[in-house]
Structures are given as structure tokens and as C-alpha cells.
Amino acid sequence: xxxxxxxxxxxxxxxxxxxxxxxxxxxxxxxxxxxxxxxxxxxxxxxxxxxxxxxxxxxxxxxxxxxxxxxxxxxxxxxxxxxxxxxxxxxxxxxxxxxxxxxxxxxxxxxxxxxxxxxxxxxxx
Amino acid sequence: xxxxxxxxxxxxxxxxxxxxxxxxxxxxxxxxxxxxxxxxxxxxxxxxxxxxxxxxxxxxxxxxxxxxxxxxxxxxxxxxxxxxxxxxxxxxxxxxxxxxxxxxxxxxxxxxxxxxxxxxxxxxxxxxxxxxxxxxxxxxxxxxxxxxxxxxx
Numbered sequence: 001x002x003x004x005x006x007x008x009x010x011x012x013x014x015x016x017x018x019x020x021x022x023x024x025x026x027x028x029x030x031x032x033x034x035x036x037x038x039x040x041x042x043x044x045x046x047x048x049x050x051x052x053x054x055x056x057x058x059x060x061x062x063x064x065x066x067x068x069x070x071x072x073x074x075x076x077x078x079x080x081x082x083x084x085x086x087x088x089x090x091x092x093x094x095x096x097x098x099x100x101x102x103x104x105x106x107x108x109x110x111x112x113x114x115x116x117x118x119x120x121x122x123x124x125x
Numbered sequence: 126x127x128x129x130x131x132x133x134x135x136x137x138x139x140x141x142x143x144x145x146x147x148x149x150x151x152x153x154x155x156x157x158x159x160x161x162x163x164x165x166x167x168x169x170x171x172x173x174x175x176x177x178x179x180x181x182x183x184x185x186x187x188x189x190x191x192x193x194x195x196x197x198x199x200x201x202x203x204x205x206x207x208x209x210x211x212x213x214x215x216x217x218x219x220x221x222x223x224x225x226x227x228x229x230x231x232x233x234x235x236x237x238x239x240x241x242x243x244x245x246x247x248x249x250x251x252x253x254x255x256x257x258x259x260x261x262x263x264x265x266x267x268x269x270x271x272x273x274x275x276x277x278x
Binding site: 005006007008009012052053054080083085086103104105 | 148221225
């Protein structure tokens with residue numbers, strides 16, 4: 001799942017993770033993503049989450065997902081321009097597993113997914 | 126309090142171009158004296174909190190189309206105004222976020238605002254320019270500037 005209010009950024013991330021073999025669903029903010037999760041029979045393996053979004057931001061989404069047992073297996077990765085140390089700590093404390101700062105390369109996303117065991121190590125997008 | 130410099134803007138812009146607009150490194154943003162003239166597309170994010178000001182990108186109309194088509198994987202002629210608002214809004218969001226990383230902790234970044242300016246002068250009342258990077262990409266002018274509110278400058 002790719003969650004970002006920018007269609008351009010969703011497209012960039014979609015291209016990267018599609019090449020890695022993932023099927024992708026998209027949401028434009030945290031609220032849309034939560035609604036989408038509620039409607040899915042099978043939760044996604046991983047969610048790539050922007051921070052700064054209208055309606056429900058990425059941190060609020062992470063907190064909401066982590067409060068629900070049935071979504072516990074979803075790996076949450078922040079993909080954001082927010083690079084302040086305190087904010088990174090907040091996101092990780094709320095339940096995010098990884099953190100990527102924009103701008104990123106395809107290799108950076110691939111490397112993080114490999115660290116999380118979601119793609120084989122050494123995979124290049 | 127240190128402020129961002131033109132060198133900072135150049136380093137950030139190079140990274141953004143390599144990540145999103147020029148991944149092969151064959152068509153970089155080239156600093157120059159060239160600045161966009163009217164009509165142009167303005168994309169801005171505001172910083173509030175510990176530091177207050179704006180990060181502003183100005184594109185020639187053609188540059189905004191080229192940047193949008195590159196980001197969205199479209200032909201230039203297929204790009205709509207909504208595409209431009211989304212794509213250049215994301216560019217200024219990423220550049221603004223990286224500028225914010227140079228500012229004091231406790232600063233917050235707004236969502237991007239994008240506007241087309243047909244004539245006149247683009248003004249940022251109560252703000253003064255801190256630094257500016259001008260250049261061209263695919264022979265079209267783009268400028269990036271950082272403005273601080275007079276109250277915190």
C-alpha cells in the first residue's frame with residue numbers, strides 16, 4: 001500500500017515496488033488508507049506512508065493501525081521529507097518499522113525492504 | 126541562527142533532480158542567471174514554528190510541464206493543470222522538507238500551494254529573501270528561493 005497525497009509520488013513508489021513483485025493499492029491520505037484497509041480481505045504486507053498529508057497524516061495513520069490487532073502484521077515504512085530526529089523517534093515509537101527520507105532512490109527503498117525481509121537481500125529495482 | 130544558503134539549495138536540488146527528474150545524471154539542473162518570467166508557475170511551502178518563512182519554486186510554464194511529465198511518466202502535451210499542481214507541489218514539498226532539516230528543530234512544514242502567475246509581480250509580504258538558486262533545466266528557467274518572515278529573520 002502506498003499512501004501519499006501526491007499522485008506523482010505514489011506513481012514513483014508504485015513503479016519501484018511493482019518492479020520488486022508487489023501488487024500495489026494507493027491512498028491519498030491516512031483516512032483513505034484506513035478505509036481501504038477496512039475493506040480488504042487480506043491486509044497488505046507493507047505500507048509506505050508519507051507524513052505530511054491532509055485529513056489524516058502519516059503519524060496518525062501509524063497510530064491508528066497499531067491500535068488494531070488485525071493489522072498487526074502490516075509492516076509500516078515512513079517515506080517522508082520529515083527528517084527531524086525527534087519526529088523520526090515519534091514515528092518509530094508509534095509503531096513504524098522503517099524510515100526513508102525524501103528524496104530517495106529506488107535502491108534506498110529496495111534496501112529498506114530487504115532489511116525488513118520483504119525482498120531478498122541484494123535485490124536491485 | 127544559521128540560515129540556508131545558495132550552496133545548500135544547490136546540493137538539495139541536485140539530489141532531488143537525481144532522484145526524480147534526472148536519474149541517469151544526463152540532464153541536470155544547471156545554475157545560471159536565467160530566471161522565469163511571467164507567466165510562470167509558483168509552488169511554495171511555508172515553514173512555521175521555531176523558524177518562519179517560505180520555500181518557493183518558480184517555473185516557466187514550459188518547465189512546469191516538463192517537470193510534471195517527467196515525474197508522472199507522461200508526454201508534455203498530455204500534462205493537465207492538475208498534473209502540474211500535483212507534480213511541482215511535490216517537488217517543492219521535498220525541497221522544502223530538506224531546507225527545513227537545516228532549520229531549528231520545532232519548525233513545521235505546510236502542505237504545498239501552487240499557483241499560475243500570469244502578470245505582475247509575485248510578492249511575499251512581510252518576508253525577505255534569504256537565498257536563491259536560479260538555473261535552467263532542458264533550457265527552461267527554474268528558480269528556487271528561501272524567504273524568512275521579517276519577525277523571525
